Amino acid sequence: MSGADAENAQSYVLLQIGERRFALPASEVSELAPPVRLHQFPHNSPLVSGIIVRRGRLVPVYDVCPLLTGKNSPTHQFYLVARRHFGSASEPAAIPVNGDSELVTADTVQVTSPAYVSGRLMHGGESIEVLDLDRLVAFESREKNQVDYAELNS
Amino acid sequence: MKIAAQDAVKARKARRPETVILFNVSNQLFAIAADSVQEIRSTDSLGAALEIEQQEILKVRHTIERGHRTYYVVNACAHFGLRVVRPTLVLMLRQIRVAVLVDKIERMAEISGLHALPRAFLGAERQWYRGLAYLEDQVIPVVSPLGFLTSQEFQRLDGATAEASRRDLERAAQI
Numbered sequence: 008m009s010g011a012d013a014e015n016a017q018s019y020v021l022l023q024i025g026e027r028r029f030a031l032p033a034s035e036v037s038e039l040a041p042p043v044r045l046h047q048f049p050h051n052s053p054l055v056s057g058i059i060v061r062r063g064r065l066v067p068v069y070d071v072c073p074l075l076t077g078k079n080s081p082t083h084q085f086y087l088v089a090r091r092h093f094g095s096a097s098e099p100a101a102i103p104v105n106g107d108s109e110l111v112t113a114d115t116v117q118v119t120s121p122a123y124v125s126g127r128l129m130h131g132g133e134s135i136e137v138l139d140l141d142r143l144v145a146f147e148s149r150e151k152n153q154v155d156y157a158e159l160n161s
Numbered sequence: 162m163k164i165a166a167q168d169a170v171k172a173r174k175a176r177r178p179e180t181v182i183l184f185n186v187s188n189q190l191f192a193i194a195a196d197s198v199q200e201i202r203s204t205d206s207l208g209a210a211l212e213i214e215q216q217e218i219l220k221v222r223h224t225i226e227r228g229h230r231t232y233y234v235v236n237a238c239a240h241f242g243l244r245v246v247r248p249t250l251v252l253m254l255r256q257i258r259v260a261v262l263v264d265k266i267e268r269m270a271e272i273s274g275l276h277a278l279p280r281a282f283l284g285a286e287r288q289w290y291r292g293l294a295y296l297e298d299q300v301i302p303v304v305s306p307l308g309f310l311t312s313q314e315f316q317r318l319d320g321a322t323a324e325a326s327r328r329d330l331e332r333a334a335q336i
Contacts, residue, residue: 046300048189049241051284058279058293058300065293065300067281093280100281144281 016112019128019137022087022104025076030111030128030137031089037099039108040086054144059086059101066099069144081105092141100140177274181294181303183267184252187243190301192294195269197306199255204248204262210234215321218314224322225260227253232260233318235309241289259309272296275303 018033040061045068047057056070066088072080084103091100115126115137123143124136181192182201210223213233220239225232232253238245240261248262275292288308294301310318 044298048191048300048302049243049289050282050286051242052282052286055281060295060300065276065279065295067279069281091281096280098279098281 016114018110018112019115020087021109021111021130021135022102023107024102024104025072025078025081027076028133028135029075030113030135031087031140032137033110035089035140037088037090039104039106040088040101042085056080056103061088061099061101064099066101068101068103071102071143074143089140091144100144102140178271179275180269180271182252182269183301184250185264185267186237186241187246187264189241189243190267190299191237192270192272192296192301192303193252193306194291194303197255198252200253201266202251202253204251207234207251213318213321214325215318217317217321218310221310221314221318225251225253230258231322232258233310233315234260234262236262238262240309254306254309257306257309258315259306261309270296272303 019030020033020036021028021030038061040059043059043061045057045059054069054071054074056068058065059068060066066086068086070080072078080103085106085108086101087104087108088099088101090097111128111130113128113130115128117126118124118136123139125139125142126137127134128137129135180195182195182198183190183192185191207223207225210225212222213224215221220236221233222236223234225234234251236245236248237243238248246264248264250263250266252261252263254261272294275294277292278287278290286302288311289304290302290308291305292303294303
């Protein structure tokens, strides 16, 4: 990495979801939580699998594994707690990951597709997608709502 | 400042201790403010419940008359989209013409405050719940009494009840 590249480089948390690795900007990540209890209750919100409690706060869990890998989430998972933005407000949001996370500094190249990927970074010879959490969960909600609408009208 | 003062009031209000009734529906625990429940009865004592003829709001099948008021009986399993089991108790709500069929009452408890429902939840649950309680390592949704039936649903049910009464009167007149 050149000196100029190092100046532009940012920190990312690499996380494992199913059998794939993704990245999130480290500035958006609060903590990696152990496999704590997932509290569930009736609701109609797509993607939200329940609530975990971290430091006295109730954190919604978004099950993004099926969307990103096409497979169901493994059991006994850790939770990566990041922030989801709603206009000028934000709230903590957790996504299930396995325990193998690492902090790296890397450059990214921007990509435009899929919509929930903001860029790619190279690490250890591997090209890793950088997730945009806000777009990811909004994308899934929109897709689910469209499916529901289609089912209603079929 | 006005806004900050309003926020402080809201925060104090949200953290006010509250007595709730913990109840079970299809093996799912819920809470409801104790002061929003007027009476708890066994379903066996509801022999006078009248069947209501309407197909639009499937969670309501019966009405109960109490103090010259018609209460609509909402099946909580159907309301929350849970597996329907045979209810044993009915919660008659205060200040709203709704009675709720539930499986059993767990107990009463005091919660130290209500957590706002996270914005991640964007479906009907925003009407169903006032918020969430964290009690003895459990996250429990605190139901909103006003969330069981919307004003439009009340209108439809009142219309169906009035129509049924009119037909009964016509039948009685023919006899």
